[in-house]
Amino acid sequence: MTTYLIKNASILGGEPTDLLLAAGVVREIGSGLSAEGAETVDATGLVALPGLVDLHTHLREPGREDAETVESGTRAAASGGFTAVHAMANTEPVADTAGVVEQVWRLGREAGYCDVYPVGAVTVGLAGERLAELGAMADSAARVRVFSDDGKCVSDAVLMRRALEYVKAFDGVIAQHAQEPRLTEGAQMNEGELSGRLGLAGWPAVAEEAIIARDCLLAAHVGSRLHVCHVSTAGSVEIVRWAKAKGWDVTAEACPHHLLLTDELAATYDPIYKVNPPLRSAADAEALRVGLADGTIDIVATDHAPHPHEDKDCEWAAAAFGMLGLETALSIVQETMVDPGLLDWAGVAERMSYTPARIGRVADHGRPIEVGEPANVVLYDPAARRTVEASESASLSRNTPYAGMELPGRVVATFLRGTPTVLDGKLA
């Protein structure tokens, strides 16, 4: 196994120092390090961050290998600086049995670009009718701890209560896609002045907020852990803030696209901007940034959602929901949080590595860059600027809403247990 000597890296934006990665761990940290036979990486001007952890990724395999595979999705993840991703359960077949989660877990191990932690479905077939075998998935080789019907809401209050209670036996968490189904029948975009003008059925903020409020109360009532997926409205941030103030075990994520983009883009009728939950108002995006800065929103998660071209090259109502996110997440966090001074690099590490790993109960990721820790490290150039090209994505899909947009920053290298998955900005 090659040893890597990283020269002049700025750990979490601190003073430049050298890092020696050997045998899968951080062997040494200090200035003027040297090592016989080591591969040297010049990291002058680069920020070293712990390998990023995504709690919300759609890898599409099994079932939609035309959109993404575990292999291609983990390549995209590595390109974006991730060393671990949680693969959502809405595959075909649904990841609602030990067999399916073990298959995804095994495919991740074979791909080798980042560690894959399958998310188990809460209910059989995501149908919202009865619990899937959560215990079997928890006890499987995939050691599932995060359960979600993402894409659909566990809208039945009794079922949600039981799920929250049941996962306490193995320290699991229910990651809820908060969307009251009756309030969002046929919904296409954020409900507001613009949806009325465009004649697109509205997805009202209250449909998200009502479920989050209910679930916070349920989690408190049964003493369990709740994680709220893709918080998108200012009202949701307020509710999570209130639940945290009560001391309840509630965590929440925000997606890069909700931090950067707003519902005005729907006026193009280009479904590249169609996503669930929808892009919201500028005031909502601002509330998410403030919430992410003050810790109300615990983490950034990508909701990377690949779709084949034909599912986006059509009229809005016919198009699929979702957009790519793995390769642009860190740049968007820099653009919306770091550059405006809302977050420093330590804060980025907290929200994109330590905390998502803690929520997912992943032991070997989200660790600080310290001697003896797993060598999961990203080298990132915050001074670079790049124009996003859809055709350059490592994903099999091309549905990025950022194509043509200039974003700050570039992932120069990603190390997974001391082995580069990205080096010199290219996949290894």
Added chain:
Amino acid sequence: MKRHLLSAADLTRDDAELVLRTAEELRSLADRPIKKLPALRGRTVVNLFFEDSTRTRISFEAAAKRLSADVINFAAKGSSLSKGESLKDTALTLEAMGADAVVVRHSASGAPHRLANSGWVRSSVVNAGDGTHEHPTQALLDAFTMWRHLAPQSGGSLDGRRVAIVGDVLHSRVARSNALLLRTLGAEVTLVAPPTLFPVGIESWPVETSYDLDSVLPKADVVMMLRVQRERMHGGFFPTAREYSRRYGLDGRRMATLQDHTIVMHPGPMVRGMEITADVADSDRSVIVEQVTNGVAVRMAVLYLLLGGSQPAVSTEGLPE
């Protein structure tokens, strides 16, 4: 004028007045024994209808034929929504056939916008109704009808005229296009509906709103009744059809409160007994049948102005063939 007509908001006041004046010239054609002009000879107009709408389709067809255009009717019933051929592939097919204008009706809001802006076709796109978004030629024919009846008494314009549009505003593309166009033409629009049938954000539209039809009628110069689809009943937007009719239907009693010159309009198809009673629909105030005639003239004007260039549509030399 822009190259496409996707929204009533695409029209400036000058554009809209040009359409109305052109339609007035072309309307005279309806009284001639031979109702045909050579203006668009050799041009191809495709009527691309993803949604059934016989009346709009034949109106466009008559308009194009009276201008001597070749007309292709493409009834692509169902759409990519029902897993038939995609909008894109249909568009590429039409492009390959050399369409100069595509008149599109689609159940998805924004479909004409996609057709015009996605690079699939080079032809002019005319929105003939998209989902719950817009129906700009309907608004033009409505404005034309109002203009013929009301403008001669008010200096040739609709400035300050009061138009009440009553019914399912939430789902109505006619209401959206009319609100935009009538505002452009200087009229004052009041939308009347139960609160459940107004879209969120209506307060930012350039219109007045009211839940009370009886208070609006005496001031109106025009009352336009919108169709209420029976399936809205199941959406729980109002308790019963009878209650809707009592509160928002136009019947003889309410008609008696109108000013003498006030006209009654309906974009059709009417649900007699629901939003409008038969005695009102068939009364002297009703211009509903005239709207249909005007529809052909307005659509001729739109096609002519989008495709025909700068010559007057009806010149002294441009005698009928």
